[in-house]
Amino acid sequence: MDVAAIQTSKLSKNYGLGRGLFDLDLHVEAQEIFGFLGPNGAGKSTTIRCLMGLIRPTAGSAHVFGLDCIRDYVAVKRKVGYVPGEMPQFGSLRGSEVVAYLGALRGGADLISVRRLAERFNLDLSRRYREYSSGNKQKLAIVLAFMHRPQLLILDEPTHGLDPLNQQEFFGLLSEAREDGATVFLSSHILSEVERMCDRVGIIRSGRLVTIADLDELHAIRFHHVELEFAPGTEVPVNAIRSAAGVEDVVASDHSVKCIVKGSFEPLLDALRGATVTNLVSHEPNLEEIFLEYYRETAPTKAMTP
């Protein structure tokens, strides 16, 4: 039987006053990309820091490939590549020196791998660290995490500060890592990001795991706020919109309609056939809105956690 890449049991870190992480049970299979989704302060980084053996849980346990994250923390690090939530200061060291320094701590970094990663992200390693923008610091963190081809990547909001092009590059790198057999534990507060990359997603809020969803469930949870404007003098198909599958909370006024679309857009687009739409705006809700919607949906069957 294969050992789980990550296994936590009742993992808790109580900071008092209701803050921290409580009774987290996670099971991440090897070669899985697992998303860990939650708003700021939900407990994502606390979970990651427990997995990295940086903080000691007040209760429960965490294992990486069967190794205890606290007792065997050195052995755990041999298998892990880590992107921290925030990069520290390295003052006047050059990027090339930071890589050499941390690579040597690990026991030798692969020169070719480093060069390939730096070129891929167009990260000039000859510049001093203090001259790096926040995006470049994040690129360096990615290089440091991937350069030794780890079995498990623990990434704390890895796309923070990256521009869209470099985000694309990062997602490509993540796919390649998975193809090479790596497991990925990716924390984020952006639903579309984890939806795009992950096989399963754990959703955490106020230190407690709300649910673990696969992609289909995630699509069901997901919804969009949509605003439509119609050309003056044309008929607004309000009834067709109201009756379209997945369309809710329809509010019509003059030549505009506001609604919520859950799941696919196709039923809405079918309802609009024949109408002259002059403007269509769709935006993703924030995580808090998704949680409220999730609780509204599941209230009869699930108890609401704090």
Add this chain to the structure above:
Amino acid sequence: MAAYLLALRLGRWGIGGFGAVAFLVALVQAAGFYQIAGHTDAERKAFGRSMSLLASQFTVIIAPPIRLDTVGGYVQWRAFGFFAILFAIWALASASGAARGDEERGIVPALLANGLSRPRMIATRVAAFATGSVVAALAAGAGLLVGVASGGETLSTVPVLEAAVALAALGVCCYSLTLLFAQFTSARNSTAFAGVLLLALFLVNSLSRTLDVLVRWRWLSPFHYYEQSSPLAPGGTLDARATLVLLGIAAGSAVLAALAFRYRDVGSPLLTIPTPTRRASYKMSRSPIWRVPVVRDLYERRVSLLVWTAGLSALGAIFVVLTKSIVKPLLAIPELAPYFAIFVNGNIYASFLGFIWFGFAELLMAGFAITQVARWTAEDSDGRLELVLSNPISRARVVIERLIALTLGALLIAAVSGVAVGIEAHYQSIDLNSRRLAEASLLLVPFTLVFGTVGALLASRIPRATVGILGAFAFASYLTVQLGPIFKLPVWAQDVSAFKLYGQPLSTGVDQTGLVVMLVIVIAGLIASAIVIEQRDIGA
């Protein structure tokens, strides 16, 4: 008002810390006067004469005193002369932090984004420091009054307030000058360049007392105007004109700093030199230095290590150069014979160097240890330790590597400064026992490690409070030895001080007991640190 309160809040630790130090120093000096100056008029006059002769040897650093037979004159010289340097250092650190450090931390852009104008920001910073400077200067005055009360005497509050005004004016003046100078330098160089400027202004004034060629330039120095006032000594006054000049320089510098700030980019100096473009490189450094534990740590801090080594070596050599010129006149004073009897053992010059130079070197090495410990705690708070520990290395190894790096750094400084002292002693025809000089220099290493391991233990447990507690520990250890005999502190209290454990190796050889105790502290501290850091949450 909000910006002013924020500036006060940002500087609250400086105000509290320097205020406390000023209070304590003034208190100790005033109380100490009653312990050593005698009680009758004749005893105090004799004490005043002796100390005046002693003071005449140090006019290169501190202004000549007035009426050292009185507590006011004595504290004006011993405490308020020292406060000029202390307040200048505080102003330097505070102003360069406010001008450029806060830019790097994002505080300045945040304030400007909220509608605060640049001139107003400069004005609020100066006003906040002025407030803090007055508070700290008044704390010094309060310490003096308490010290005088402990001697059963009283002192009018008017001269005490006048002394505080002069001191606060000097502090604000140094602050504004640093603020102005920081507009023209890069953020990381602002403290160093402004420090050189203030040091130059200090030396222009102090050296002008012995070098006539500098007399015509001392009007440039704020320290010259500060010294015009000596309100604590009987017959002395607050020089209102000189104090107004200090405040005028402060106001003028602040206005110029505001103007310069208005025309420069945030994050850049007013004048920049364009750098040539170069091709990007994607290669990792191949230097073998990064592959060797400890060596990579020493290499990373090579500049500061070189500065410490060169600084201690130069100071050691200067002390040797000054030894004969200071000691010879003092030997002619019969009243000082009992004082010399405390530390003279055999060779008078070796004893003097052992007591004065190595006493000062101990203080500097304690400072060196504290700066290294401060770096460890900074690595903890800024996340670097977290990133280091994301690699397969144990926490205990981090502690051990840090202490080995500290040992090698201390060894380098001690060895090179010892050689410098030895060479200069040879040129000055001062006969030093080479073996004892080597022992005295090398003994600075375990002495430094005492503070290093205590710091490592504190950093392993309570990193945020480490530097403050370690600094207080070092200060208390030093005061215990310096003032223990005067205030008749219990012997055991003096014996546990690291400064006492070091002993007088240059004149009496290595104190074996002291060395063993220091090594026990170092080993126990190392083991305890390695155990404690395993139990703690990193970055929490």
